[in-house]
Amino acid sequence: MRELRRAGAEVRVAMTPAAQEFVTPLLMQGLSGHAVLTDYFDTAQEARFGHLDLSRWADAFVVAPATADLIARIRAGIANDAVTTSLLAFRGPVLLAPAMNTAMWDNARTQENVKALLSETRYRKVGPGSGLLADGDVGAGRLAELGELVDAVAGLGGLGPLVGKRVLITAGPTREALDPVRFLSNPSTGKMGLALAAEARARGAEVTVVLGPVAEAPKDAITVVGVTTAEEMANAVLARVGESDLFIAAAAVSDFRPAHVEPQKVKKEGASAELALVRTRDVLREASALVHAASRRPVLVGFAAETEKVLEHARAKLERKQLDFIVANDVSQPGAGFGTDTNAVTIVPAAGTPVEAHGTKRDVAARILDVVAVALGGR
Ligand code: CTP
Numbered sequence: 001m002r003e004l005r006r007a008g009a010e011v012r013v014a015m016t017p018a019a020q021e022f023v024t025p026l027l028m029q030g031l032s033g034h035a036v037l038t039d040y041f042d043t044a045q046e047a048r049f050g051h052l053d054l055s056r057w058a059d060a061f062v063v064a065p066a067t068a069d070l071i072a073r074i075r076a077g078i079a080n081d082a083v084t085t086s087l088l089a090f091r092g093p094v095l096l097a098p099a100m101n102t103a104m105w106d107n108a109r110t111q112e113n114v115k116a117l118l119s120e121t122r123y124r125k126v127g128p129g130s131g132l133l134a135d136g137d138v139g140a141g142r143l144a145e146l147g148e149l150v151d152a153v154a155g156l157g158g159l160g161p162l163v164g165k166r167v168l169i170t171a172g173p174t175r176e177a178l179d180p181v182r183f184l185s186n187p188s189t190g191k192m193g194l195a196l197a198a199e200a201r202a203r204g205a206e207v208t209v210v211l212g213p214v215a216e217a218p219k220d221a222i223t224v225v226g227v228t229t230a231e232e233m234a235n236a237v238l239a240r241v242g243e244s245d246l247f248i249a250a251a252a253v254s255d256f257r258p259a260h261v262e263p264q265k266v267k268k269e270g271a272s273a274e275l276a277l278v279r280t281r282d283v284l285r286e287a288s289a290l291v292h293a294a295s296r297r298p299v300l301v302g303f304a305a306e307t308e309k310v311l312e313h314a315r316a317k318l319e320r321k322q323l324d325f326i327v328a329n330d331v332s333q334p335g336a337g338f339g340t341d342t343n344a345v346t347i348v349p350a351a352g353t354p355v356e357a358h359g360t361k362r363d364v365a366a367r368i369l370d371v372v373a374v375a376l377g378g379r
Pocket of ligand 1: 170230249250251252253254255280281282283284285301302303304305317
């Protein structure tokens with residue numbers, strides 16, 4: 001509930017009698033800011049905002065947790081509580097987030113019911129995950145992780161404040177080969193860029209990530225263009241940036257590459273101890289120059305990873321690369337920069353007051369998008 005609201009969604013709740021054994025309607029009312037539908041025979045509830053109002057109002061229906069019983073009833077078209085009556089009258093996309101004991105999940109009835117529902121394109125499923133379950137069993141049946149759930153809701157399409165916007169992001173390091181087994185690179189893991197991608201997606205944007213070599217696989221519903229070198233990243237970005245509404249360069253691109261790539265593995269005996277380097281292409285600078293020459297251009301956001309005079313260096317980069325915003329990042333601080341799950345940044349606009357943001361990379365991504373979305377509005 002909280003994560004969906006943070007991503008800009010308005011949320012209303014219907015609860016089954018079973019759900020009310022675990023969580024009170026009052027709590028869900030507090031969190032959603034709206035009265036909760038628990039009983040469609042309650043004339044007061046129906047008069048205020050009944051099950052048919054809910055079905056007409058919603059853009060998407062999320063069933064979380066989707067128990068074995070609830071899935072069976074939905075599949076059969078039964079309408080005997082606030083959730084199933086609302087759902088039976090609903091015409092839009094439905095996301096099921098199954099959660100139950102492993103044996104119940106594995107049961108042929110449940111599998112058949114899920115399969116039947118998913119054969120309709122408007123039904124989607126997220127999870128269940130595997131692991132230790134509430135009842136002590138180990139196996140499939142865990143409710144999907146919070147982030148996965150929110151991303152899956154966004155993946156239903158047509159929802160959120162960035163619907164219709166195309167967002168292009170570079171993320172991760174690049175690798176510049178010396179020979180077939182060695183390369184120059186940096187410790188970037190792509191986490192910040194991928195957090196931005198997931199957050200933009202959660203807000204309804206169409207997202208493409210030009211991604212250097214990283215371990216973490218990006219989420220569904222995000223287009224990934226895998227690249228290795230700065231040259232490949234530049235080509236991938238220049239082919240797409242003109243079509244985008246927002247370009248965020250979060251990649252840690254190698255500034256230099258070896259002048260020569262040896263076709264065979266270099267042997268240490270007789271090898272030179274010196275390495276001749278040449279500059280790589282500056283992806284962001286080239287992209288900025290290209291779109292500044294066009295009639296319509298995306299909002300341009302760069303990152304500046306610095307260890308000293310952070311704001312001063314960042315502002316210089318913003319001007320040199322003609323950006324709308326630069327996200328300045330003091331990578332010498334603990335809990336900020338390469339490989340961490342948290343970050344602390346200052347979002348510097350070309351004109352106006354800088355905004356500070358810190359927290360998980362996803363929190364920081366949300367703040368960055370809040371700030372830059374204002375510039376996006378007028379386009
Ligand atoms: N960048 C890029 N391509 C490069 C180098 C940088 O797209 N070859 C982008 C980064 O993704 C980041 C911004 O430019 O958004 C700043 O990168 P950085 O390397 O810190 O800045 P430079 O201008 O290269 O300056 P320096 O390395 O001297 O600090």
